[in-house]
Amino acid sequence: MLSFLRYNTLAVSWSMIILLLCLTPTHHLPQFDIWAIFSLDKIAHFLLFSVLALFTIVGLRRQYYSYHLRYYAKTVALLYCAAYGFLTESLQLLISPTRSFDWLDLVADIIGAIIGIGLFRFIYGKEFFN
Numbered sequence: 801m802l803s804f805l806r807y808n809t810l811a812v813s814w815s816m817i818i819l820l821l822c823l824t825p826t827h828h829l830p831q832f833d834i835w836a837i838f839s840l841d842k843i844a845h846f847l848l849f850s851v852l853a854l855f856t857i858v859g860l861r862r863q864y865y866s867y868h869l870r871y872y873a874k875t876v877a878l879l880y881c882a883a884y885g886f887l888t889e890s891l892q893l894l895i896s897p898t899r900s901f902d903w904l905d906l907v908a909d910i911i912g913a914i915i916g917i918g919l920f921r922f923i924y925g926k927e928f929f930n
Contacts, residue, residue: 804863804864804865804866804869807859807862807863808856808859808860809859810855810858810859811852811856811859814852815852817848818848818849818888819888819891821844822888822889822892822899823891823895823896823899825896825897825898825899841905842904842905842908843908845905845908845909845912846908846911847912848909849881849885849908849909849910849913849916850915850916850919851916852881852884852912852913853877853878853881853912853913853914853915853916853919853920854919854920854923856873856876856880856881857874857917857920860873860876860877861873877913877916878913878914878917881910881912881916882906882910885905885910886906889902889905
């Protein structure tokens with residue numbers, strides 16, 4: 801269990817940063833015109849979840865608590881990012897009066913996770929720690 805927590809600290813910390821950013825009321829965010837917000841928002845979701853997927857895979861591949869989490873790290877990372885994206889969008893709808901659920905943000909989250917998996921393969925090669 802300690803190796804799991806030790807190697808997944810980055811992924812858990814990054815998840816908390818994403819949650820904080822997604823639940824920040826919009827009046828605390830920088831103001832842009834409507835097209836800049838649309839594209840900047842999707843790019844931010846894309847980048848945040850790319851990094852989250854990368855951190856999650858690396859953490860899962862390094863831990864020795866669960867062989868299945870280690871072996872299926874990429875699949876688990878994709879499912880985790882999709883579920884976490886859905887959770888953050890749902891919390892925006894339920895908690896924040898100035899934020900709402902946006903399906904396109906969820907799509908950007910999932911595409912970002914897929915790119916994060918590709919980034920993992922690019923950085924670490926086809927296999928990582930066998």
